[in-house]
Amino acid sequence: MGYRGPIACSAAGITYRQLDYWARTKLVEPSLRNAAGSGSARLYSFRDILVLKVVKRLLDTGVSLQQIRSAIEHLRERGVEDLAEITLMSDGASVYECTSTDEVIDLVQGGQGVFGIAVGRVWREVEGSLxxxxxxxTQVQAAAGEGSEPAAFEASDELAQMRARKQAS
Incomplete structure (x- = not known):
């Protein structure tokens, strides 16, 4: 399951113009369906929207686009499950990944970290928004006839799958 551009914008707190620019410059591309010409719609996954919101937060704090690109590339290399466990710290010039409270404290005590973004908290905000x-x-699901029943529709939703895993643990 995915979300169209206007929904992704609403959940991430960005404008459609920002979304379009970031997709065209490959900062954050939709993983489910990219635009294929006039009239086609991009389709964003939950993870894509989470990354959009993290980019927005980094921009709001004054981090350079070059550093954001580097941080986003690092996030892409990590799995979805890992994202909720990290905190991104920045001094405005560089972005650092912290996976424990001790790392955050060490970074702040070293005078490097000025602000932090707890990705798990952003995750919950996006989850609530969506x-x-x-x-x-997606077209693949529609062509295969998946999701024709309401229960199947929910079961194939990335967000619903994450909630089911959380409840099972």
């Missing part, structure tokens, strides 16, 4: 917003099946 809970009531409409989503769309």
């Amino acid at each position: 809970a009531e917003l409409p989503r769309e099946r």
Whole structure:
């Protein structure tokens, strides 16, 4: 399941113009479906929207686009499960990844970290924003007839799968 551009913008707190620019410059591209010409719609996953919101937060704190690109590339290399466990710290020039409280404290005590973004908290914010917003099946799911029943529709949703895993643990 995915979310169209306007829904992704709403959940990430960005403008459609920002979304379009970031997709065209490959900063954050939709992983489910990219635009294929006039009239086609991009389709963003939950993880894509999470990354969009992290980019927005970094921009709001004055981090350079070059450093944001580097940080986003690092996030792409990590799995979805790992993202909720990290805190991104920055001094405005560089972005650092911290996976424990001790790392955050060491960075702040070293005088390097000025602000931090707890990705797990951003995750929960995006999850809450998307809970009531409409989503769309990918073309592959629609062609295969997946999601024709409401239960199957929910089960194939990335966000619903994450919630089910959380409840099972």
